[in-house]
Amino acid sequence: MRFKNTFALTVISSGLLACTSTQPPQSSSDSNNSQAVSSSAPATQFDLSQWKITLPLDDNNDGKIDEVTVKDIQTYSHPNFFYLDDNDHMVFATPNKATTTANSSNTRSELRYMLRGDNKSLKTKSFGNNFSVAKHTLAKHFAQVGGKMEATLKVDHVAVNAQNPNKPPAFSVVVGQIHAGKDKNLLAKTKNKFGWGNEPIKIYYKKWPNHKTGSVFWNYERNLAKKDPNRTDISYPVWGNAWTDPADPGVSGIELGEEFSYVINVHGNIMYLEFSSPGKEMVKFNIDLSNNIDANGKVDVLDNPFGYTLDWNYFKAGAYNQCSTKSAKGLWYAGCAGTGDWPTDKANGDYTQVTFSKLVVGESTAP
Numbered sequence: 001m002r003f004k005n006t007f008a009l010t011v012i013s014s015g016l017l018a019c020t021s022t023q024p025p026q027s028s029s030d031s032n033n034s035q036a037v038s039s040s041a042p043a044t045q046f047d048l049s050q051w052k053i054t055l056p057l058d059d060n061n062d063g064k065i066d067e068v069t070v071k072d073i074q075t076y077s078h079p080n081f082f083y084l085d086d087n088d089h090m091v092f093a094t095p096n097k098a099t100t101t102a103n104s105s106n107t108r109s110e111l112r113y114m115l116r117g118d119n120k121s122l123k124t125k126s127f128g129n130n131f132s133v134a135k136h137t138l139a140k141h142f143a144q145v146g147g148k149m150e151a152t153l154k155v156d157h158v159a160v161n162a163q164n165p166n167k168p169p170a171f172s173v174v175v176g177q178i179h180a181g182k183d184k185n186l187l188a189k190t191k192n193k194f195g196w197g198n199e200p201i202k203i204y205y206k207k208w209p210n211h212k213t214g215s216v217f218w219n220y221e222r223n224l225a226k227k228d229p230n231r232t233d234i235s236y237p238v239w240g241n242a243w244t245d246p247a248d249p250g251v252s253g254i255e256l257g258e259e260f261s262y263v264i265n266v267h268g269n270i271m272y273l274e275f276s277s278p279g280k281e282m283v284k285f286n287i288d289l290s291n292n293i294d295a296n297g298k299v300d301v302l303d304n305p306f307g308y309t310l311d312w313n314y315f316k317a318g319a320y321n322q323c324s325t326k327s328a329k330g331l332w333y334a335g336c337a338g339t340g341d342w343p344t345d346k347a348n349g350d351y352t353q354v355t356f357s358k359l360v361v362g363e364s365t366a367p
Helices: 184-188 342-348
Strands: 051-055 066-070 083-084 090-095 108-113 146-159 174-179 201-206 215-223 234-240 260-267 271-278 283-286 313-321 349-361
Touching: 090 313, 146 174, 146 313, 174 260, 174 283, 174 342, 184 271, 201 260, 234 283, 313 349, 342 349
Parallel strands: none
Antiparallel strands: 051 066, 051 108, 083 090, 090 349, 108 313, 146 260, 146 349, 174 201, 174 313, 201 215, 215 234, 260 271, 271 283
16 A cells, blocks of 8 residues: 555646547457446446436437436436446446537536435535545535545547647546535635635546556646636646656556556545555545645645635536547647548547446445
8 A cells, every 4th residue: 555645737738739530449359349338327226216327418409418316316317428337337428429418528427426315305506415535614614524436447548630739638437436516605705715616636547548557647727717827736646657748658548448446535624545456556645625634744835725615515426528629729629530420430439438436425434
């Protein structure tokens, strides 16, 4: 067991090299090409009684991304994007080009944890459907303080073609995260001191097309206003490299189809993280979400001094494809290939796929 204490602080210029990767799909043993699809819903094998899912679809033609409610997900599967494989593992897949959520150009097949369950008398953004850290002044009104998500998974495929491959999100997928929400009333009362509803953690897998292995890392987003130039992701490598490093991770990395696990345990104000994989040392981190001390124990003078103290939070898990088809000056726009036709994009390797063998969420535990 070891504690990781290195990080890469990323500042991106807009003048990145533009070129195109034309590599074929990454592995002839890609599990999506060989898996049989079960006719059963994932909820028959996984406890999804407090989850809804967002999918890269607009089947009702309302111009919005489709969501499946907590009630309906109990009997729901999709043959391309959300299903059980022949091992009864839960598969999430999403093409590079498809319907996305508002203000995003990234597709997703991703679960959102709903502490209210199917109790629709509580709004999605209400305190009763989300958790806080202990220092939140209204912590007692939340569904719970903190929480714990445990997952075991393998990344089967990440997108292989990008016009702007040197942009950090290219060739990557987020497989678990905590998303925070901002309360506009609190924001006004505290004179912009409490936070902006960013993401205290996103767990990434990234593999360059010409590398045998990929990297697992997690990013902490400074909790600052959208237009604040210091609002950026700080990347902490687990196995392999941080998200801006194009070096081949070699034996230190994780291959496609190689299993790994993560635990996100927010207890009190501290987020405790554990990463494990067969044959590798466990890697641990912790970071206080109520201040601006980073995961190395150093004060980050550019971060919000209150961290995520007065945000509301929820877990997400699945495949959040980071390879956007949009090509623009911003950091996130890798200009990845995609037609919007699933069979074509799958054949061209312009998609991402992740398979979970375990996903459990509950109350936090003392470390």
